[in-house]
Structure formats: C-alpha cells, structure tokens
Amino acid sequence: MKKILALALSALLMTSLTACGGSSDEVVNVYNWGEYIDTDLLQQFEKETGIRVVYNTFETNEGLYSRLQSESYDVVIPSDYMIARMIDEGMLQKLNLDNIPNYSLIDSKYTHLEYDPEQAYSVPYTWxxxxxxxxxxxxxxxxxxxxxxxxxxxxxxxxxxxxxxxxxxxxxxxxxxxxxxxxxxxxxxxxxxxxxxxxxxxxxxxxxxxxxxxxxxxxxxxxxxxxxxxxxxxxxxxxxxxxxxxxxxxFVDAMCIPANAKNIENAEKFINFMCTTEAAAANAEYIGYSSPQREVYEQLDEEIKNDPIHYPGEDTIANGxxxxxxxxxxxxxxxxxxxxxxx
Amino acid sequence: MKKYMAYPYGVWMLIFIIAPILLVVYYAFTDKSGALTLGNFTSMLSYTSIFGRSFLLAFAATVVCLLLGYPLAYIMSKQPPRWQNFYMMLIMLPMWMNFLLRTYAWMSILENNGFINQFLQNIGVIRLLNTLLRPEAPIEYLPLINTGGAVVLGMVYNFLPFMVLPIYNVLIKIDKKLIEAAQDLGAPSGAVFRKVIFPLSMPGVIAGITMVFVPAVSTFVISKTLGGGKEMLIGDLIDLQFMGNAYNPQLGSAIALVMMALVFLCMLIMNRFDDGSGEEGGLLL
Missing domain, CATH: 3.40.190.10 (Periplasmic binding protein-like II)
Known part of the structure; x- marks a missing residue:
C-alpha cells in the first residue's frame, strides 16, 4: 500500500512539475553578470511579450566561456575580448538586425569596434x-x-x-x-x-x-x-x-546570441526590448554603468553627461x-x- | 532488507561517482587534442608550494579541530541524554546556515575595522599595547584578517562539527562494562582513558580527521575571503583552470587527480594508527 502511495505521489509530483514548465512555452534563457540589470525590467518584458525569462548570472567572462561549453543560453552578455574569442571559436551566431530595430538607437561611437568589426554578432549593452x-x-x-x-x-x-x-x-x-x-x-x-x-x-x-x-x-x-x-x-x-x-x-559589454541558442526569436525580442530608450534608461540608472544608447545619453542631466565617472570623456577613450x-x-x-x- | 534494495544506490554511484571519476582520469591523461600525454602531471611540479601550503593549513585546521573536538565530544557523551540532544543541536546549528554566509560573517568579525578590532579599541587594549610595547609606528588594529591564521580559523569553524559528531557517536556506544572492568581492576581514571576509552574511540577519531582534512585541503572560498587571496590553495588552482584565462580542464583534472591520490595516501597512513579494534573504523578503506 505504501509503495503504491509513494508511486502515486511521485507521479503527481512529476505531472505538476511538467505542468509548471508547460504553462508558458515561450521562454528566453538570459545569462548575465551578477548585479548587472534592473530586475524590474525582466518582469516588464514578461508582461509585454508573454515570454518567460529564465535569468542566471555569472561572475567572470571566463566562467561564462566554460559554462557555454556544455549549456545552452539564448542571450549572453560578455565583454569585448571574450566576444572576439567566442566569434573566433564559432560560439556565437550572426544577429539578424532587422529583427532588432532598436539597434539603430545605439550610438555609432560604440559599434564596429575591434572585437566585432562588422557588428554582426553583438549589440552593446554598457560601456x-x-x-x-x-x-x-x-x-x-x-x-x-x-x-x-x-x-x-x-x-x-x-x-x-x-x-x-x-x-x-x-x-x-x-x-x-x-x-x-x-x-x-x-x-x-x-x-x-x-x-x-x-x-x-x-x-x-x-x-x-x-x-x-x-x-x-x-x-x-x-x-x-x-x-x-x-x-x-x-x-x-x-x-x-x-x-x-x-x-x-x-570596455564594452554586449548582448549576443550563442550558436547553441534554442529560442532565437525570443532572444531577438529580448535584445530589442533592452535597447528601447525606456528600458535602457531605467537600466543605466539602476546599475550605474554608462549606456551606449543615444537617446538615453541625450536625456541625461548636463551634470551627469559631463561627469567623467558616469561618462568618461573623449580623452579617456582616445587614450584607452x-x-x-x-x-x-x-x-x-x-x-x-x-x-x-x-x- | 532485500539485496535489490541497494540497486538504486548502485545506479546512483555509477552515474554520479564512478563516471565522473573516469572522466577526470580521462581528462588528466589527455591534452587539448585528445591525445594521451603525461604533460599535465609534469607541468604540475611548479605548483609544489601551493600543494605544500594547502596541506599545511589543512593539517593545522585538523589538529585544532581534534584538540577542540575530542574534549567536547567526550564531555558531551557524559551529559544526561536530554542535554546531549540539546548540545548536539547547538553544534549543528551553525551548519544550518549557508557556508558562504558563515564565512562572510567571519570576514566582518576579523576585519581591520571589524568587530574584534573595534571592541579592542573601545576598551583601550590597542592603546595599552601601544604604550606597553612602544612600536615604531603605533598600531590602530591587530592584523587578523588576510592571514594564514584567519584561513585556519575559517576552516576550523566550518568543519568542527565533522570532527565532533563521529567521535561522539563512537564514545556513546562504548560498552560501559569495559570501563567498569578497568576501574574494578584498579586502573586510575587517567589510565582508563588512555588504555580503554581513547583506543576504543579511535575509529571516530579517524573518521573525524578524514571528514575535516579532506574538505579543508580542497577549500577555495575561505582562502579568498579570509586569506586575502594573495596566495592560492589547491582549490583556487583547480578553479583557475576552469574559470581562468586559459580554459584548461585537462590540467585541472590532473591536479584534482593528484590531490585525490595524496589524500588517499594520507588516509592510508592514518589507518595504520587504527589497530583494527573498531569494526566501524573501516569507513574509508
């Protein structure tokens, strides 16, 4: 009797687990640095699109690299040199920028840099x-x-x-x-x-x-x-x-879609969402890093715009x-x- | 219990213990292209100082755990049963908290402006030391954090229960009649402990030493948080092979394998001290 009960219980558990997973088939697997996003934005994205965000964080570019050897994510946000390495090793896929119209809002100062000269694989997130x-x-x-x-x-x-x-x-x-x-x-x-x-x-x-x-x-x-x-x-x-x-x-940290991504369309939607002026502004405000998004920069107070800590000046970039x-x-x-x- | 009841564990062991170890062995003896090589082991010679430091710190932590843990377990086993449960809970209590949290807490206790140093400043001990010793530059705090001592302390704090519990378990099971017999034959209490109780508790001591030494020698969080991260331990070295600039799981596996062999060797030597009197003693080998 006990055996049957245990079996029934575990069966129930299994079905409830799968039911949980099945309630929303649309997911996007995001892998980002720790403390590097305004988490309210994730909920907002879920509400707007109905796509569930599975959000995980990493600590170092190298940690992300080794993780990607065995795991599949839809959106990852590595730094410049790691993007170059991953492009070299075929770990990223080319982006279809037609599906990411808000890419046009990224300031051209931060695109086509050495790590991704054709800007084919990445959309700048912060710098x-x-x-x-x-x-x-x-x-x-x-x-x-x-x-x-x-x-x-x-x-x-x-x-x-x-x-x-x-x-x-x-x-x-x-x-x-x-x-x-x-x-x-x-x-x-x-x-x-x-x-x-x-x-x-x-x-x-x-x-x-x-x-x-x-x-x-x-x-x-x-x-x-x-x-x-x-x-x-x-x-x-x-x-x-x-x-x-x-x-x-x-440095530039940019959003990329790994070669082994499973939900490419959702990944594109997520990247596009993060590039909207509203989301990018909220995010920059929350994490404190400089935003490469043109409109976000334009709507800032003069004080912050000229503050070399928030937005390091041209000379820093030239000398860097x-x-x-x-x-x-x-x-x-x-x-x-x-x-x-x-x- | 039927024999087939052990099958689930057999399967578990195969998938989660045997297979990963085989993978580690495979990686350790191959290079990046998958060809057989011993290069991973020969390149390890330059890391002897890291191995030495890890074993030394782990050894120190194990000794301290034993010196603290044995009397504690002994006294505990002499208490009335109701109290024993209470003490047991007190020992287990810190373990219910997250390991990282415990270590971080120690960080804020030991820091230069941390709890201990603030306290010593407030009660004037620091000023007293300065006037008594008259150092060239007056000190503002005692250097507690970022030292080898802090790492040992972190290990002792985190792993002490693993020493106390096995010793305690063996002590409460010792047949009281043996002790009474020794006393009847006129042994003074010191001799009873030395000749009867301690030898009988050896299996627990061996188990405790194993359970403290092994996690201590491979830890990598404690050296970063309490040791300042200036000098690596083996755990950090292995971590670096997987999370560092040159992703090198082959070398990482080789180091892990060598460490397993060294730990195995330590345990082998250790079990020599066990005279085989305790049946429960054969827990590792």
Whole structure:
C-alpha cells in the first residue's frame, strides 16, 4: 500500500512539475553578470511579450566561456575580448538586425569596434573604463593620478589588486607603458614581476569584495570599473575616482546570441526590448554603468553627461585600449604568470 | 532488507561517482587534442608550494579541530541524554546556515575595522599595547584578517562539527562494562582513558580527521575571503583552470587527480594508527 502511495505521489509530483514548465512555452534563457540589470525590467518584458525569462548570472567572462561549453543560453552578455574569442571559436551566431530595430538607437561611437568589426554578432549593452577609486580623507591628493598609487609604500596594506589576470596584468602593462594587448612575453613578464613586487603593498586580490571593502574603509585604494565607482561613492561620499594618466582599459559589454541558442526569436525580442530608450534608461540608472544608447545619453542631466565617472570623456577613450582576444599561447602564458604571482 | 534494495544506490554511484571519476582520469591523461600525454602531471611540479601550503593549513585546521573536538565530544557523551540532544543541536546549528554566509560573517568579525578590532579599541587594549610595547609606528588594529591564521580559523569553524559528531557517536556506544572492568581492576581514571576509552574511540577519531582534512585541503572560498587571496590553495588552482584565462580542464583534472591520490595516501597512513579494534573504523578503506 505504501509503495503504491509513494508511486502515486511521485507521479503527481512529476505531472505538476511538467505542468509548471508547460504553462508558458515561450521562454528566453538570459545569462548575465551578477548585479548587472534592473530586475524590474525582466518582469516588464514578461508582461509585454508573454515570454518567460529564465535569468542566471555569472561572475567572470571566463566562467561564462566554460559554462557555454556544455549549456545552452539564448542571450549572453560578455565583454569585448571574450566576444572576439567566442566569434573566433564559432560560439556565437550572426544577429539578424532587422529583427532588432532598436539597434539603430545605439550610438555609432560604440559599434564596429575591434572585437566585432562588422557588428554582426553583438549589440552593446554598457560601456565603461577601469580607474582607481580612493578615499579622499586618507589619501593625499598629490599622490593620485597614476596607476602607481597602488604600489605607493605610504599606503602599504591599504590597497588592493584585481583578482583576475587580464585586468590585473592589463593595468600593470599600462603603468609600464606597454599595450594591454601585448603578445610580447618579456613585457608580460615585467608586468608580472611588478605585481609580485607589490604583493606586500596590496592587502589582497579581490573582485566583488572591493565593493564592500572600499566603502567600509577596510582599504583606501583599489582599481575598479567606473560603473561600480558610482555605486560605491553613493555608499561613501569620501570616495573619489580617477582615470590614471597612463591610459586605461575601455570596455564594452554586449548582448549576443550563442550558436547553441534554442529560442532565437525570443532572444531577438529580448535584445530589442533592452535597447528601447525606456528600458535602457531605467537600466543605466539602476546599475550605474554608462549606456551606449543615444537617446538615453541625450536625456541625461548636463551634470551627469559631463561627469567623467558616469561618462568618461573623449580623452579617456582616445587614450584607452579595448581588450583584444589573445592567441591561445598568450592566454596560457597569462595563466602561468598568474599562478606564479599567487604561488 | 532485500539485496535489490541497494540497486538504486548502485545506479546512483555509477552515474554520479564512478563516471565522473573516469572522466577526470580521462581528462588528466589527455591534452587539448585528445591525445594521451603525461604533460599535465609534469607541468604540475611548479605548483609544489601551493600543494605544500594547502596541506599545511589543512593539517593545522585538523589538529585544532581534534584538540577542540575530542574534549567536547567526550564531555558531551557524559551529559544526561536530554542535554546531549540539546548540545548536539547547538553544534549543528551553525551548519544550518549557508557556508558562504558563515564565512562572510567571519570576514566582518576579523576585519581591520571589524568587530574584534573595534571592541579592542573601545576598551583601550590597542592603546595599552601601544604604550606597553612602544612600536615604531603605533598600531590602530591587530592584523587578523588576510592571514594564514584567519584561513585556519575559517576552516576550523566550518568543519568542527565533522570532527565532533563521529567521535561522539563512537564514545556513546562504548560498552560501559569495559570501563567498569578497568576501574574494578584498579586502573586510575587517567589510565582508563588512555588504555580503554581513547583506543576504543579511535575509529571516530579517524573518521573525524578524514571528514575535516579532506574538505579543508580542497577549500577555495575561505582562502579568498579570509586569506586575502594573495596566495592560492589547491582549490583556487583547480578553479583557475576552469574559470581562468586559459580554459584548461585537462590540467585541472590532473591536479584534482593528484590531490585525490595524496589524500588517499594520507588516509592510508592514518589507518595504520587504527589497530583494527573498531569494526566501524573501516569507513574509508
């Protein structure tokens, strides 16, 4: 009797599960960075289109890459160099821009960049630049201006470094006057040695933890992305942000449809929705990152438009570099150096 | 219990334990093109310091867990049964909370402006230290976070229940008559513990050591949150192979395999200490 009951129960459970899944056949699988969307927009999209959004997040471009080896998503939002790598490896499909009419609202400043020269695979989502965030109360203004601040012995144990090889070595390459896309192993070696020399000066190697440690004044100086600088400065008004004079990494994160996507039409609808002025404005307001959408920028207050933290100026872009995809050999060298740095 | 009742678990084991291990072995011995190679293992030689650090920290955490956990389990087993359940719940309670949350909580306790340092400042201990020791530069806080000690503490806090529970389970099952016999024959209480209770509890100790050491040696969140992420542990190294710049599951699998072998070796040596008196002791090998 018990057996029959258990069977009946599990059968009931199965049917209710499938019923749950079947109540709306139209879904779109979105895979985005953590804390990188105004979640109200997802509900609004569901209401407007009747398409259910299955939303998941990742922490690093590399994490997304390895996940895509075995999973299928409909919309992913990687950064520039990872898009280039995924295009190279045939992991993305060409977009049909006829089905994404709002693409025309994206400012041409942010399209046809090196990572996707024909703009065939991606629709820019946000853009920004890496800079240094520091505590104005404790850091002497005269010391600022360069990436060198992270190595300044005056602030020993009060600075932090990125916990990913591309960003950390990238800013160090810039400090040493090299290109962030260098494939010269000697230059990379020099950058790695520079980081190793600074290990005693850094309190730690972190990513998201910087978002807590800077506002809480656990550390005084750290490199980070301008969009998050906006958020941190709201938490602690003593914080300030600058783009180092040696130049920096300018990044674009863009929406793409992976080659193994199952709901292409829904993915197109989702991308189109995120490009509407209304949605893009709400999103930019919520996450603090700069929007590549023309109308969103135009309707901003003059104050924000001219604020180099919200919208880094032309000089930053001119002096900055966009990460390019590196050859496999250099990617492996990055990993080897990184392991050596943290050994 | 009929024999076929074990089939579901057999199937489970095949799909979720045997098959993944075979996959790991396959990856470990092949290169990116799928050809057989030992290169993954030879390239690992440069990581010996990471292996050494992981085993050392895990060993320290295991020793601390044993020193804290054994007396706790022993005292607990001597309490009236009703209280035993209560103590058991107290030990289990932190485990009902998410692992990450627990570790993050420790972060805010140990930070330079964290709970402990604030407290020490407020009651004047920091000022007292500065006047007593007169260091060159007066300190504002004790460096607690981002140290090896903080990592060991995180491990001990998270894995202590795994030490207490198996020891406790063995202790409460020890036949009281054996202890009484020892006492009747005139053994002082120290000798009773040394010659009767402790040897009989060895299976629990071995199980506890295994259950603490294995997760401690492979952890990767604790070193990032409490250790400052400046020095990798094996877990971080494996994580980097899958989530890092050069996606390299082959090397990651090889490292995982070597670690499994090393842990296996440790357990083998460990079981030598077990004189085979406890039937429950053969839990791992």
């Amino acid at each position: 920004g630049a890496v800079g240094i965030i520091y505590n104005t109360k404790k850091v002497d203004e005269a010391d600022t201006g360069s990436w060198d601040l992270l190595w300044n012995p005056k602030y020993a144990g009060q600075t932090a470094m990125f916990d990913n090889s591309r960003d950390a070595l990238g800013l160090t390459l810039k400090l040493l006057g090299y290109s962030q896309n260098t494939t010269d192993k000697d230059e990379l070696r020099a950058a790695a040695d520079k980081i190793i020399a600074g290990k005693d000066n850094f309190q730690g190697f972190w990513m998201d933890q910087i978002l807590e440690k800077l506002p809480n004044e656990e550390i005084l100086i750290a490199p980070y992305y301008n969009g998050d600088a906006v958020t941190m400065m709201e938490d602690n008004p003593d914080l300030s942000f600058y783009i180092p004079k040696e130049g920096t990494n300018v 570099e966009v990460f390019r995809n590196l050859p496999e050999e250099i990617n492996e060298y990055y990993s080897a150096l990184w392991t050596e740095i943290l050994r």
